[in-house]
Amino acid sequence: MKRGHLIAGFVGMVVCAIMIQGAAAGTLERSIEPADHSTFRVTLTIPGDTVAGITEILPDGMEILQVSLPPHQYHVNGTTLSLAVIGEREITYLVRGSGDPTGSIRGTWTDYLSGEVGSVAEHGDEMRGPELPPAVPLASGTPKASPSLLLSGTAFAIACVVMVRARRRDE
Numbered sequence: 001m002k003r004g005h006l007i008a009g010f011v012g013m014v015v016c017a018i019m020i021q022g023a024a025a026g027t028l029e030r031s032i033e034p035a036d037h038s039t040f041r042v043t044l045t046i047p048g049d050t051v052a053g054i055t056e057i058l059p060d061g062m063e064i065l066q067v068s069l070p071p072h073q074y075h076v077n078g079t080t081l082s083l084a085v086i087g088e089r090e091i092t093y094l095v096r097g098s099g100d101p102t103g104s105i106r107g108t109w110t111d112y113l114s115g116e117v118g119s120v121a122e123h124g125d126e127m128r129g130p131e132l133p134p135a136v137p138l139a140s141g142t143p144k145a146s147p148s149l150l151l152s153g154t155a156f157a158i159a160c161v162v163m164v165r166a167r168r169r170d171e
Contacts, residue, residue, distance in 0.1 A: 028044060028046055028047065030105065032105070042092065042095060053112065054120065055080065055082050059101060062096070065096055067093040069091060
């Protein structure tokens, strides 16, 4: 086997691995279901192995009763819940209040590995909800290119190299 074929195969495998990892990443979602009279279970579904900070802001009159994380990984300040996420796939917490909190809880997340910041989406909501300030201020500087743009560019470049090599071989 020629060295060019070997290199092209290796690069192809690396690109596929990167693309699969990127496709596995998703958005952080929140779902809310009734647990008992005036008590609701809020579930945050977190993509992949994430190291992130999440801030949830509940409406006035809501009380946070219980969080599924160890006590050193969350902080409650009135109606604000701050969470330190290290590799969890799902976090639940119980809230009690007079009304249904669906649609009224606002949240933001910051992924400390990728530097991405976003709003917590309601389960099944295609939009990410109202934009809020990030949970942690970002340092000013040059904006980063999005990973999907980098992956698309890399895949396009590799496809071009493979096509050129195939044409040269056919000549």
